[in-house]
Each structure stands twice: as structure tokens, then as C-alpha cells.
Amino acid sequence: MSEHSHLEEGHAHGEHAGMDKAKIWKVAGILTLITAIExxxxxxxxxxxxxSQHVGNYIYIxxxxxxxxxxxxxxxxxxxxKLGLQLALTxxxxxxxxxIVLMLTEGGFLNIHMMNH
Known part of the structure; x- marks a missing residue:
């Protein structure tokens, strides 16, 4: 049983080998910088x-x-x-x-249309 948990830990470590401490701090720094700009x-x-508010909203988004x-x-x-999962989610x-954009556009049109009639 002890060997089994050791193998699981080794597998979990190998899965996330791309995220070392330096990479985590780099990404955290980028996120902090973007938040500061916001x-x-x-x-x-x-x-x-x-x-303007309009331009600011687009930059913020x-x-x-x-x-x-x-x-x-x-x-x-x-x-x-894997690329397949990335594409499916994207x-x-x-x-x-x-x-969502279509619903907001149509909702805005209906709002204007209903107010005129």
C-alpha cells in the first residue's frame, strides 16, 4: 500500500513538471501587473x-x-x-x-423597439 501511494505521488509530480516555482511567480507577476493596469x-x-468610458471598457475587457x-x-x-481538449474548450x-453577444444585441434591439410601440 505504501508503494502504491508513492507511485501516485510520482505520477502527480510528473504531470505538472511544467509548473515550477519560477514559472508560478512569473505568471503571478503578470497577473498582478495586469490587475494594476486595470x-x-x-x-x-x-x-x-x-x-473615455467606452474605450476604457474595451481595454478593461x-x-x-x-x-x-x-x-x-x-x-x-x-x-x-492535449490539443483536442484545448480546441474543444476554446x-x-x-x-x-x-x-451572449447575440442575446445582448437582440435584447437591446427589443428594448428600443418595445419603447417605441
Whole structure:
């Protein structure tokens, strides 16, 4: 029984060999930097009139998607998965986002249309 648990530990260690301490700190630093940029946009750039709310929202969404990529790729270990699983999850995510955008667009149209009638 002791040998069995030792083999399981060895297998788990080999699976995540791509994530050493240096890589974890690098990814954490990137995430911290992106978060700091988001705070600067939200608390200084938009209220100070340096960029418009509309442009700030697009930048904020892009930075949030980049953070989501790093979290999913490195901390959820998707980067080390096989290409088939990566494609299946990525395509599903793209379709979900596409349908959300469609629903928001149609909802906005219906809102305008219903107010006029």
C-alpha cells in the first residue's frame, strides 16, 4: 500500500513538471501587473478624462480576458493538456461568448423597439 501511494505521488509530480516555482511567480507577476493596469484605468484614467468610458471598457475587457487565459492555461494546467481538449474548450468558450453577444444585441434591439410601440 505504501508503494502504491508513492507511485501516485510520482505520477502527480510528473504531470505538472511544467509548473515550477519560477514559472508560478512569473505568471503571478503578470497577473498582478495586469490587475494594476486595470486599477489605473478604473481609478485614474477614466475618472481623470484621459480615456473615455467606452474605450476604457474595451481595454478593461481585453485585459480581463488576458488574465483569464493565464489563469486557465497555467493554474488550471490547460496549457499542458492535449490539443483536442484545448480546441474543444476554446471553441465552446467562443460559441458561448458569441451567443451572449447575440442575446445582448437582440435584447437591446427589443428594448428600443418595445419603447417605441
Amino acid at each position: 486599477f489605473i484605468i478604473a481609478l485614474w484614467a477614466i475618472p481623470g478624462g484621459h480615456i 481585453a485585459l480581463t480576458l488576458i488574465k483569464a487565459f493565464y489563469i486557465v492555461a497555467y493554474f488550471m494546467h490547460l496549457k499542458y493538456e 471553441v465552446s468558450f467562443i460559441f458561448i461568448i458569441y451567443f
